[in-house]
Amino acid sequence: MNFILDGMxxxxxxxxxxxxxxxxxxxxxxAELLEIAKKEKRVLLTRDxxxxxxxxxxxxxxxxxxxxxxxxxxxxxxxRFGIRVEIDLTQSRCPKCxxxxxTAPKEEIADQVKKNTLLHYDEFWRCPNCGAVYWQGSHWTxxxxxxxxAKEKLKKEN
Numbered sequence: 001m002n003f004i005l006d007g008m009x010x011x012x013x014x015x016x017x018x019x020x021x022x023x024x025x026x027x028x029x030x031a032e033l034l035e036i037a038k039k040e041k042r043v044l045l046t047r048d049x050x051x052x053x054x055x056x057x058x059x060x061x062x063x064x065x066x067x068x069x070x071x072x073x074x075x076x077x078x079x080r081f082g083i084r085v086e087i088d089l090t091q092s093r094c095p096k097c098x099x100x101x102x103t104a105p106k107e108e109i110a111d112q113v114k115k116n117t118l119l120h121y122d123e124f125w126r127c128p129n130c131g132a133v134y135w136q137g138s139h140w141t142x143x144x145x146x147x148x149x150a151k152e153k154l155k156k157e158n
Contacts, residue, residue, distance in 0.1 A: 001081055004037050008047040009065060012073050017098055018143075019083065020091030024098065034060050043081075074150035079157055085150045087143070089125055089136075099129035109133045 005013045007027040016023035024042060026033055030051045037044040037060050044055050044062035055062035063080060067073040078085045092101050104126035110118060112133045125134045 001083065002040065002042045003045050004033060004040070004042040006033055006044070006046045006048060006051065009045055009073075011070055012045070012065070012077075014095035015070060015074060015146075016077075017093040017095050018087050019085070020088060020093060021083065022093065022098065030054060034058060037062070045077075071146050071149035071153055074147070075153035075157065078150065078154050085147055085154065087147065089123075092125070094127035094130060094132055096132055097127060097130045099127050101125040101134065102128055104133065 002022040002024075003016060004024045004026060005016075007025075010025060013023045013025040022042075024036070024040070026036065028036070030048070033044060033046075033051065034055055036042065037055065038058075044051075044060060045065055046052050046055075046062065047065050049064060052062050052064040063077075065073055065076065067076045074085050077083060089101065093099060094101055102125065104124045106118060106122065106124065109124050109126060112131075113124075113135070117135065117137070121135045121137065123135060126132070127134075
Protein backbone atom coordinates (compact mmCIF):
# COMPACT_ATOMS: atom_id res chain seq x y z
CA MET A 1 0.00 0.00 0.00
CA ASN A 2 1.33 3.43 -0.95
CA PHE A 3 0.78 6.46 1.24
CA ILE A 4 1.45 10.17 1.26
CA LEU A 5 1.61 11.81 4.67
CA ASP A 6 1.30 15.48 5.44
CA GLY A 7 3.72 17.60 7.46
CA MET A 8 2.11 16.61 10.77
CA UNK A 9 3.00 12.92 10.41
CA UNK A 10 6.79 12.77 9.95
CA UNK A 11 7.39 10.14 12.63
CA UNK A 12 4.58 7.96 11.33
CA UNK A 13 6.14 8.20 7.86
CA UNK A 14 9.38 6.67 9.17
CA UNK A 15 7.49 3.88 10.95
CA UNK A 16 5.56 2.98 7.81
CA UNK A 17 8.78 2.91 5.79
CA UNK A 18 10.49 0.64 8.33
CA UNK A 19 7.44 -1.63 8.11
CA UNK A 20 7.96 -1.87 4.34
CA UNK A 21 5.38 0.60 3.03
CA UNK A 22 6.02 3.14 0.31
CA UNK A 23 5.35 6.30 2.33
CA UNK A 24 5.98 9.70 0.80
CA UNK A 25 6.25 12.65 3.18
CA UNK A 26 5.39 16.13 2.04
CA UNK A 27 5.04 19.58 3.54
CA UNK A 28 3.39 20.82 0.33
CA UNK A 29 0.18 22.82 0.46
CA UNK A 30 -3.17 21.06 0.49
CA ALA A 31 -3.82 21.33 -3.25
CA GLU A 32 -0.43 19.82 -4.07
CA LEU A 33 -0.87 16.99 -1.56
CA LEU A 34 -4.21 16.12 -3.13
CA GLU A 35 -2.69 16.23 -6.61
CA ILE A 36 0.21 13.94 -5.62
CA ALA A 37 -2.16 11.49 -3.90
CA LYS A 38 -4.39 11.27 -6.94
CA LYS A 39 -1.61 11.21 -9.57
CA GLU A 40 0.50 8.59 -7.74
CA LYS A 41 -2.50 6.60 -6.43
CA ARG A 42 -1.47 7.08 -2.82
CA VAL A 43 -3.67 7.11 0.27
CA LEU A 44 -3.42 10.52 1.93
CA LEU A 45 -2.86 10.29 5.68
CA THR A 46 -3.42 13.52 7.56
CA ARG A 47 -4.15 15.07 10.94
CA ASP A 48 -5.74 18.07 9.17
CA UNK A 49 -9.51 17.60 9.23
CA UNK A 50 -10.12 20.26 6.57
CA UNK A 51 -7.63 18.56 4.22
CA UNK A 52 -9.26 15.18 4.85
CA UNK A 53 -12.69 16.63 4.07
CA UNK A 54 -11.33 18.23 0.89
CA UNK A 55 -9.88 14.90 -0.21
CA UNK A 56 -13.16 13.10 0.46
CA UNK A 57 -15.09 15.72 -1.50
CA UNK A 58 -12.75 15.30 -4.48
CA UNK A 59 -12.83 11.50 -4.40
CA UNK A 60 -9.21 11.16 -3.29
CA UNK A 61 -8.62 8.24 -0.94
CA UNK A 62 -7.67 9.71 2.42
CA UNK A 63 -7.70 8.84 6.07
CA UNK A 64 -7.90 11.19 9.04
CA UNK A 65 -5.44 9.95 11.68
CA UNK A 66 -7.03 10.56 15.07
CA UNK A 67 -4.48 8.99 17.43
CA UNK A 68 -1.80 11.14 19.03
CA UNK A 69 0.95 8.64 19.92
CA UNK A 70 2.92 6.44 17.54
CA UNK A 71 1.74 3.10 19.02
CA UNK A 72 -1.87 4.33 18.82
CA UNK A 73 -1.37 5.53 15.24
CA UNK A 74 0.19 2.23 14.17
CA UNK A 75 -2.70 0.31 15.73
CA UNK A 76 -5.21 2.64 14.09
CA UNK A 77 -3.65 2.16 10.63
CA UNK A 78 -3.31 -1.59 11.14
CA UNK A 79 -7.01 -1.80 11.91
CA ARG A 80 -8.09 0.47 9.04
CA PHE A 81 -5.80 -0.86 6.31
CA GLY A 82 -5.04 -4.38 7.52
CA ILE A 83 -1.30 -3.76 7.68
CA ARG A 84 0.92 -5.86 9.90
CA VAL A 85 2.56 -4.17 12.87
CA GLU A 86 6.02 -5.61 12.39
CA ILE A 87 9.33 -4.85 10.79
CA ASP A 88 10.75 -7.33 8.32
CA LEU A 89 14.16 -5.96 7.38
CA THR A 90 14.04 -7.78 4.04
CA GLN A 91 11.07 -5.53 3.17
CA SER A 92 12.03 -2.34 5.01
CA ARG A 93 12.51 0.97 3.30
CA CYS A 94 14.95 3.68 4.30
CA PRO A 95 13.31 5.82 7.02
CA LYS A 96 15.08 8.85 5.55
CA CYS A 97 14.44 8.59 1.79
CA UNK A 98 11.92 5.73 1.26
CA UNK A 99 14.23 3.50 -0.86
CA UNK A 100 14.23 -0.28 -0.32
CA UNK A 101 17.10 -1.31 1.95
CA UNK A 102 19.65 -3.96 0.95
CA THR A 103 21.80 -6.17 3.14
CA ALA A 104 25.36 -4.98 3.47
CA PRO A 105 28.37 -7.09 4.41
CA LYS A 106 30.43 -5.75 7.31
CA GLU A 107 33.42 -5.07 5.11
CA GLU A 108 31.31 -2.92 2.80
CA ILE A 109 30.18 -0.55 5.56
CA ALA A 110 33.21 -0.78 7.88
CA ASP A 111 34.30 2.79 7.18
CA GLN A 112 30.79 4.16 7.83
CA VAL A 113 30.20 2.93 11.38
CA LYS A 114 32.16 3.06 14.62
CA LYS A 115 34.62 0.27 15.28
CA ASN A 116 32.73 -0.74 18.42
CA THR A 117 29.56 -1.21 16.34
CA LEU A 118 31.42 -3.58 14.02
CA LEU A 119 32.57 -5.61 17.02
CA HIS A 120 29.08 -6.05 18.46
CA TYR A 121 26.87 -6.45 15.39
CA ASP A 122 27.01 -8.71 12.37
CA GLU A 123 23.96 -7.75 10.31
CA PHE A 124 23.78 -4.44 8.50
CA TRP A 125 21.51 -2.85 5.92
CA ARG A 126 22.30 0.02 3.60
CA CYS A 127 20.22 2.40 1.56
CA PRO A 128 21.44 2.31 -2.05
CA ASN A 129 20.05 5.82 -2.57
CA CYS A 130 21.19 7.97 0.38
CA GLY A 131 23.87 5.61 1.74
CA ALA A 132 22.51 5.45 5.30
CA VAL A 133 23.57 2.33 7.21
CA TYR A 134 21.31 0.51 9.69
CA TRP A 135 21.72 -2.28 12.25
CA GLN A 136 19.71 -3.63 15.17
CA GLY A 137 21.48 -1.71 17.89
CA SER A 138 20.32 -0.81 21.39
CA HIS A 139 17.63 1.48 19.93
CA TRP A 140 15.78 -1.66 18.81
CA THR A 141 14.60 -2.19 22.38
CA UNK A 142 12.52 0.97 22.05
CA UNK A 143 11.39 0.04 18.51
CA UNK A 144 10.20 -3.39 19.67
CA UNK A 145 8.44 -1.84 22.68
CA UNK A 146 6.55 0.59 20.42
CA UNK A 147 5.51 -2.24 18.09
CA UNK A 148 4.37 -4.40 21.03
CA UNK A 149 2.38 -1.51 22.50
CA ALA A 150 0.70 -1.00 19.10
CA LYS A 151 -0.14 -4.72 18.91
CA GLU A 152 -1.65 -4.62 22.41
CA LYS A 153 -3.79 -1.62 21.50
CA LEU A 154 -4.91 -3.40 18.34
CA LYS A 155 -5.94 -6.49 20.35
CA LYS A 156 -8.01 -4.35 22.72
CA GLU A 157 -9.81 -2.68 19.80
CA ASN A 158 -10.75 -5.96 18.13
